[in-house]
Amino acid sequence: MSGMLAIVLPVAILIGGAFIIYVLARLFNLNNRVEAILTVVVLAIALMALVNNYHQIEELATNPDAVFGDFSPGGIVLIPSALGIFIMIISIIVSIMITVYSGEYLMRDSRYLNYYPLILLTQAGLMGMFLSNNLFNLLLLTELSTVAASSLIAFRFNQHIAIRAGFKYLIMNSLGTMMMLLGIYFLYRSTGDVHLFHILSAPDNLTRIAAGCFLLGFSLKAGVFPLHTWVPDVYGHAPSAIGGLLAGVFSKSMLFILPVICLRLGMTYEELGTYLMVFACFNMLVGSVRMLGENLLRRFLSFSSIAQTGYLMFGLGIGFYYNLDEAFSAGLFLFMVIAIMKCLGFLASGIYQFYFRTQDITQLQGEAHRMPLVALCFSVALAGLAGIPLLAGFTGKWIIFSVALMTGDLFAIICLAIFLLTTLISLGGYLPLLVRQYQKPNEGEQVDADRQFPERVSGWLVAPIVILAILVILIGVFPGPWVSLIDYVVGWMVI
Amino acid sequence: MEYYEMLLPGITVVPIIGVVVLLIWRKANKKQAAIIGILSESVALVIPLVLLSVLRRNEYIVFSLPWIPNMGVSFRLSLNWLSLTFLMTEVIVTLVAMVYSLGEKTGEKHSNYYYALLLLFSLGMSGTTLSDDVFLFYIFWELMLVASVLLILVWGHGEIRFKVALKYFIFTHLGSLMVLVCLITMYVNFGTANMTEWMAQVSSLPVNMQVFMIIFFLIGFSVKMAIFPLHIWLPDAHTVAPMPVTIILAAAMLSMGTYGILRFPFTFFTLERLQPFAIWMMLAGLVSEVYGALMALAEKDIKRIVAFSSVSQMGYILFGLGTLTMRGMQGAIMHVVYHAIIKGLLFMVVGILIAITNERDIEKISGLGFKFPALCISAAIGVLGISGMPPLGIFNSEWMIFAGGFDSGVSIALTVMTLIGSLLTVIYALRFFGSIFFGKRLPEDLPKKAPLALVIPTMAVTIFLIIEGLIPGPMLTWATKGLAGIFGGIF
Numbered sequence: 014m015s016g017m018l019a020i021v022l023p024v025a026i027l028i029g030g031a032f033i034i035y036v037l038a039r040l041f042n043l044n045n046r047v048e049a050i051l052t053v054v055v056l057a058i059a060l061m062a063l064v065n066n067y068h069q070i071e072e073l074a075t076n077p078d079a080v081f082g083d084f085s086p087g088g089i090v091l092i093p094s095a096l097g098i099f100i101m102i103i104s105i106i107v108s109i110m111i112t113v114y115s116g117e118y119l120m121r122d123s124r125y126l127n128y129y130p131l132i133l134l135t136q137a138g139l140m141g142m143f144l145s146n147n148l149f150n151l152l153l154l155t156e157l158s159t160v161a162a163s164s165l166i167a168f169r170f171n172q173h174i175a176i177r178a179g180f181k182y183l184i185m186n187s188l189g190t191m192m193m194l195l196g197i198y199f200l201y202r203s204t205g206d207v208h209l210f211h212i213l214s215a216p217d218n219l220t221r222i223a224a225g226c227f228l229l230g231f232s233l234k235a236g237v238f239p240l241h242t243w244v245p246d247v248y249g250h251a252p253s254a255i256g257g258l259l260a261g262v263f264s265k266s267m268l269f270i271l272p273v274i275c276l277r278l279g280m281t282y283e284e285l286g287t288y289l290m291v292f293a294c295f296n297m298l299v300g301s302v303r304m305l306g307e308n309l310l311r312r313f314l315s316f317s318s319i320a321q322t323g324y325l326m327f328g329l330g331i332g333f334y335y336n337l338d339e340a341f342s343a344g345l346f347l348f349m350v351i352a353i354m355k356c357l358g359f360l361a362s363g364i365y366q367f368y369f370r371t372q373d374i375t376q377l378q379g380e381a382h383r384m385p386l387v388a389l390c391f392s393v394a395l396a397g398l399a400g401i402p403l404l405a406g407f408t409g410k411w412i413i414f415s416v417a418l419m420t421g422d423l424f425a426i427i428c429l430a431i432f433l434l435t436t437l438i439s440l441g442g443y444l445p446l447l448v449r450q451y452q453k454p455n456e457g458e459q460v461d462a463d464r465q466f467p468e469r470v471s472g473w474l475v476a477p478i479v480i481l482a483i484l485v486i487l488i489g490v491f492p493g494p495w496v497s498l499i500d501y502v503v504g505w506m507v508i
Numbered sequence: 509m510e511y512y513e514m515l516l517p518g519i520t521v522v523p524i525i526g527v528v529v530l531l532i533w534r535k536a537n538k539k540q541a542a543i544i545g546i547l548s549e550s551v552a553l554v555i556p557l558v559l560l561s562v563l564r565r566n567e568y569i570v571f572s573l574p575w576i577p578n579m580g581v582s583f584r585l586s587l588n589w590l591s592l593t594f595l596m597t598e599v600i601v602t603l604v605a606m607v608y609s610l611g612e613k614t615g616e617k618h619s620n621y622y623y624a625l626l627l628l629f630s631l632g633m634s635g636t637t638l639s640d641d642v643f644l645f646y647i648f649w650e651l652m653l654v655a656s657v658l659l660i661l662v663w664g665h666g667e668i669r670f671k672v673a674l675k676y677f678i679f680t681h682l683g684s685l686m687v688l689v690c691l692i693t694m695y696v697n698f699g700t701a702n703m704t705e706w707m708a709q710v711s712s713l714p715v716n717m718q719v720f721m722i723i724f725f726l727i728g729f730s731v732k733m734a735i736f737p738l739h740i741w742l743p744d745a746h747t748v749a750p751m752p753v754t755i756i757l758a759a760a761m762l763s764m765g766t767y768g769i770l771r772f773p774f775t776f777f778t779l780e781r782l783q784p785f786a787i788w789m790m791l792a793g794l795v796s797e798v799y800g801a802l803m804a805l806a807e808k809d810i811k812r813i814v815a816f817s818s819v820s821q822m823g824y825i826l827f828g829l830g831t832l833t834m835r836g837m838q839g840a841i842m843h844v845v846y847h848a849i850i851k852g853l854l855f856m857v858v859g860i861l862i863a864i865t866n867e868r869d870i871e872k873i874s875g876l877g878f879k880f881p882a883l884c885i886s887a888a889i890g891v892l893g894i895s896g897m898p899p900l901g902i903f904n905s906e907w908m909i910f911a912g913g914f915d916s917g918v919s920i921a922l923t924v925m926t927l928i929g930s931l932l933t934v935i936y937a938l939r940f941f942g943s944i945f946f947g948k949r950l951p952e953d954l955p956k957k958a959p960l961a962l963v964i965p966t967m968a969v970t971i972f973l974i975i976e977g978l979i980p981g982p983m984l985t986w987a988t989k990g991l992a993g994i995f996g997g998i999f
Contacts, residue, residue: 401654402647411643414688419696433685440678448661448670493576500578 019069020081020093023062023101024140030055031133038126045125046473049116052129053109056136060105063098070095070505080146090146090208095505096269096345097143101136103349104262107356108136110477111254114360117473118254118367128168132258134161139263142270148197148207151274152190155234159186162259166251178250185243189233196226200278209277216279224278228288231271235264237326238295241319245303249312249372253363256311260318261355265348268325272333286334289326290428296323297435304442309372310362313442314355317398320435321351324413327432331416331425338503340416345499347413350405350488354397357481361391364474374446379454384470388450390482397485399443400436405488410436412496509571512562515555516571516585519595519638522551523631530624538610538619545606545623549630553599556592563592567992570640570704579643581701586640590990593841594767595637597848601760602630604852604965605752611961612859614663614750622663626752629655633760637767642691642701649687652764653680656749656757664748672744679741683731687768690721690728694776707996710776718781725773726785733765733822736796743803746815751859754811758818758855759848766825766844770837770994774829779995782832786918789830794926797823801932805939809868810861813940814854817894820933821847827926828909834991836912839905841987842980846893846901849973853890856966857883860958861944870940875949883958884945886970891941893973895934900977904984906930 034051037043043051066073073093081091112132119125138158145151163186167179201207203219216224229240236244244264248256268289275285300320307313325347332340364387365380366372381388397406417429488495526548530541562569568588575583587595606626609615615622632652639645660673695701698709710718727738734742746754773782800820807813821843828840860883865873877884893900913923957963976983 402650407647407650411646411692414692415696418689418693429689433689437678437682437685440681441674444674444677445670448673451662452670491576493578496576497578 017081019062019066020073020091020144023059023066024091024137024144026055026059026062027133027137027140030059031130031137034133035126035130038129043126045119045122046116048125048129049112049119049473052112052133055133056105056109056112059136060102060109063102063105066093067095067098067102070098070502081144082147088147089150091141091144092146093144094273095502096273097140099345099499099502100262100266100269100348101140101143103352104136104139104266107258107262107352108132110356110360110481111258114363114474114477115254117471118252118363122169124168124170128165131161131165131168134158135165135258135263139266143266146209148193148200148209148274152193152197155190155193158263159183159190159234162186162255162263165255166247166259168252168255172250174250178247181243182247182251185240186234189230192226192230192233196223196230196278199223199226209274220279224275224280227274227278228271228280231267231274232292235267235271236296236319236322237292238299238319238323241296241299241322244319245307245312245315248315248318248359249309251311253311253359253366256314257356257359257363260315260359261352264318265322265325265351268322268329269344269348272329282333282336286330286332289330290334290424293323293326293330294428294431296320296326297431298323301435301439301442304439307442308374310365310374310377311359311372313374313446314358314362317358317439317442318355320439321347321355321398323435324409324432325351327428328413328416330428331420335420335422335425337416337419339419341506342496342499342503343409343412343416345502346492346496347409349495349499350397350409350485353481353484353488354394354406357390357478357485358394358398360474360478360481361387361394364470364478365391367474368470374449377446378449378452381450382454386475387470387478390475390478391450392447393482393485395443395447397489399440399447403486403489405485405492408489408492512559512569513571515559516569516587516638517573517583518555519552520585520631520635522555523548523627523634526627527624527631530620530627534620536620538616541615541619541623542606542610545627546603548627549599549603549606552630552634553596553603556587556595556599559587560592563587563589567989572640575641576643579701580695580699581643582641583644584641584702585635585638585644586704587638588990588993589986590767590770590841590993591637593845593986593990594763595634597763597845598630598633598637598760601848601852602626602633602756604969605755608755608856608859608962608965609752611959611963612751612863614752618662622659625655625659625662626756629659629753629756630760631655633764636764640703642695642703644701645703646684646688646691649684649764652761653677653684656753656761659753660745660749663750663753665750666748668744669748672748676741676745679738680731683728683738686724686728686731687772690724690772693717693721706776711778715781718777722773722777722782722785726769726789729765729768729772730792730826731765732768733762733826734819735765735792735822735826736799736819739796739800739819739822742819743812743815746818747809747811751855751862754815755852755855755859758815759852762818762822763844763848765822766829766840769829770841770990774837774994777995779832779998782995786830786832786916787922790827790913790916790918790922790926791830793823793825793827793830794922794929795823796820796826797926798929798932799823801929801936804936805932808870810858810870810873810940810944811855811868813870813936814851814858817854817933817936818847818851821851821894824906824909824926824930828905828912831909831912831916831918832995833912833915834988835908835915837991837994838984838987839908839910839912841990842908842983843902843905845983846905846973846976849969849976850890850893850900850902853886853966853969853973854894856962856969857887857890860962860966863962864955864958870943873944874947875945877945878949880958882963882967886966887941887945889970889973891937893977895937896930898977900973901980901983904977904980 082089141154163183200223233240304316328344397404400410635648804816
């Protein structure tokens with residue numbers, strides 16, 4: 014029983030927390046910072062519950078009774094997995110950073126009351142997706158997180174462009190959810206069951222079609238080429254904090270749910286590996302090339318995010334195609350470092366926008382002279398994404414390199430060549446942006462009256478980015494413990 | 509652990525301490541920052557000198573500390589005769605550039621960062637030379653690039669520096685990635701990052717893979733050496749960089765490509781495996797030699813003339829390596845050292861010329877010989893040195909390189925062509941010297957004296973060049989000992 018409770022506890026904390034915070038905020042008209050602190054507390058408790066589950070990975074993974082719910086038709090079945098717990102730990106940590114950041118970031122918004130509960134619900138939905146064994150439940154939880162996320166994207170609803178972004182996200186992701194619903198239909202028609210746990214027999218055509226539907230659905234949510242077109246529009250116009258959460262964690266974590274379902278529905282390792290590797294190349298190319306000409310900061314980061322989705326797919330693809338455990342470790346390691354670096358990038362760029370009211374990259378010239386610490390942290394993010402040694406991104410690149418070369422196979426080597434090409438192309442995006450911050454401000458530049466030049470940047474904004482920047486350096490200099498941690502998770506991973 | 513093993517990491521740790529002090533001491537003026545920089549670098553120079561006696565007994569010194577055990581990575585440094593030669597070159601060049609900076613305008617602002625970056629640049633090079641762990645090697649290799657790019661970005665000349673720095677970064681990074689592919693291939697195949705342990709296992713790799721790796725290594729390191737047609741980053745980077753950085757780039761960093769070739773393909777693969785590449789390396793060397801010289805002849809900007817001369821000189825070195833003979837490689841190593849001294853000297857002369865005339869166009873500077881006799885003598889020695897005039901250093905190394913070419917039996921014709929090609933060097937060198945120091949005198953509004961801080965290191969290097977040329981014995985011994993591990997120790 015305690016095992017069962019432990020499984021559901023983090024989700025319950027998040028959903029319960031969302032509800033309680035919303036009610037409290039309404040009743041006592043809490044101010045933004047108090048609400049942010051309460052949210053951090055809820056997230057921290059959920060994190061503790063997750064860490065507790067992490068310590069019991071061995072027991073939960075080997076104990077067949079460690080299941081919450083029942084297998085009756087319409088029953089909810091939650092089964093914990095090492096992978097899910099790990100990803101959620103990262104996701105919650107990122108969310109804590111984003112919540113602290115929002116303590117200042119939302120000071121000018123009046124509708125902050127809904128914001129924090131929505132973050133909690135997004136997290137609850139994501140966590141539920143990793144736990145859920147019943148595909149119908151999975152669908153509902155996906156919807157929960159999608160709706161919550163789209164509300165967050167369109168949070169500044171007085172801005173036309175924000176509404177458009179939220180609407181686009183909702184439409185595109187609902188399309189993905191519909192594909193999944195179609196998949197469930199085919200699966201139910203074929204097997205009369207929607208519990209993944211039960212579907213072990215030889216797959217027929219219908220289950221394979223279902224697998225295809227899920228593949229498309231999740232690919233759309235992850236922003237896999239050619240279903241990536243919504244990514245720059247959405248992340249480019251969502252609040253920075255939300256952009257960081259969605260681009261860094263949310264959309265990329267879909268790549269880890271996808272294989273669990275598709276493999277169970279009859280897709281072979283080789284098919285899935287081929288799909289991931291081939292489309293990884295497209296993602297890498299499209300992301301890094303489109304990034305070059307981009308003038309809006311968050312759109313720039315969005316395109317780089319598309320490229321990074323490609324890197325992740327490349328790592329995972331090798332893992333499936335060649336059945337290589339090291340590649341899964343590489344994929345998870347990349348997920349972790351991308352989540353941190355991307356979140357750092359979005360948050361730091363958000364500070365620029367917060368004070369200077371502009372997303373235009375050309376306007377960033379010389380900002381390092383006004384905000385040296387923010388510029389430094391943003392530089393760490395950009396250099397990390399560019400793969401400069403002693404930062405987390407380099408270790409990720411090294412590990413991906415290693416697994417690709419470990420295969421010794423032409424297919425992987427060709428993909429690696431494309432990977433190399435795109436890392437080189439993307440340097441042309443990251444480095445000028447990095448340098449631009451340190452250039453002298455343009456002489457005689459027309460300073461927008463809207464721009465505020467703060468005496469000092471708020472601690473609420475700076476603290477999260479400093480912590481994330483330290484993490485980027487720490488993982489880069491001492492990757493050992495992190496690699497061990499991930500190897501341990503991969504050891505208990507069941508796909 | 510013996511005392512000398514503990515001393516070895518000092519070569520990398522002391523500059524790091526210097527960097528930390530400089531970063532903390534933000535109000536340091538240029539002199540103070542320079543003192544910290546020069547002190548740290550001097551310690552980094554003294555340590556290998558102290559270790560020299562140990563090296564005579566042991567042939568190599570290793571220091572190892574666990575770093576990332578689950579990836580098989582350790583902080584492992586190793587000093588042997590080969591690395592010693594390159595290490596000393598880099599450290600001395602950096603020291604000279606640091607002293608020279610004092611007389612330059614560069615680094616007046618943010619002096620602490622300037623000297624910290626010079627230290628990091630040097631640390632990147634010395635770390636690369638000493639690393640015996642592949643992960644560590646690549647980190648130092650990239651540190652070298654990042655530090656030099658930052659120096660160009662912040663203290664470089666003109667707005668074009670941003671574009672030049674980007675081009676320099678991306679282009680050399682391409683070479684680095686090619687090297688990285690090979691390094692990681694070995695790392696995953698042998699299951700360890702310890703490069704000494706690779707030695708015994710390389711022969712177990714499939715022949716095709718070995719061939720690919722040799723190609724990648726050679727191309728990757730040729731980018732760093734700026735061999736034609738992979739040189740396109742060099743002229744711009746050297747021209748735009750502030751003079752002290754140009755000195756380090758040309759005199760020290762280019763040699764890292766040579767070290768890379770000796771350290772990797774030449775150490776790990778057998779002579780038999782490398783033999784098919786001999787002619788290509790010699791050919792690339794010849795083309796680079798001639799192309800660099802022709803471009804130096806065609807250029808008007810005095811800094812670019814000397815920069816293109818580097819492309820040409822690297823051609824000689826690659827030719828020497830390509831001969832795959834003992835003499836050729838001895839010559840190549842010696843050429844690295846002599847080139848470092850002479851190129852350092854020539855850039856210093858150019859720096860002084862720019863400082864006193866405020867002009868870079870060779871057609872607008874003339875007749876300085878009588879007004880600045882000491883400078884004229886230094887330049888004359890530098891120019892004669894680079895032309896291969898005995899007894900100045902390069903004569904010795906070119907002699908060895910050409911002898912290696914004839915020894916190799918690969919292609920006598922190529923060697924003869926390279927020999928004849930060296931005439932072009934004499935032509936551009938004499939044109940450089942003649943048109944600047946002779947001819948019509950410039951108006952008299954020039955300063956009477958060149959800045960002392962520029963002249964002193966220039967004179968010191970000139971004297972050092974003469975001494976080194978007259979007594980080539982120790983250099984030859986080091987080069988010979990350095991080649992002991994090449995091709996599995998067949999020499």
